[in-house]
Amino acid sequence: MGGRDPDAALDLWETHPGPPGRLVPTLVSTEVVSLLATRLGVESEVRFLGDLAAGAFTVEPNTAADSAEASGHQWDAFVEVGGVARE
DSSP states (O other): OOSOOHHHHHHHHHHOOOOSSOEEEHHHHHHHHHHIIIIIOHHHHHHHHHHHHHTSSEEEOOOHHHHHHHHHHHHHHHHHTTOOOOO
16 A cells, blocks of 8 residues: 555554554554644644543553664664764
8 A cells, every 4th residue: 555545544443353452552652642742733632642541542561672673763763864873
């Protein structure tokens, strides 16, 4: 699926038999909150947080490996845009 298709995304969301309270990694949930607040406004942020509180999503804790991987990706992205080289 190359382009954006919100109807297909909604259909998948509503029909996928995934786990109850769809899993959202902690790192993703914090990014979603930030993006909602800055791009769509506080109302969207509050609605998402309300959905989290109501159990619409299950927040999956990060493992040490998750954090290490995320840290490495952030460093690689920093270097790619002209950051300092690793020693």
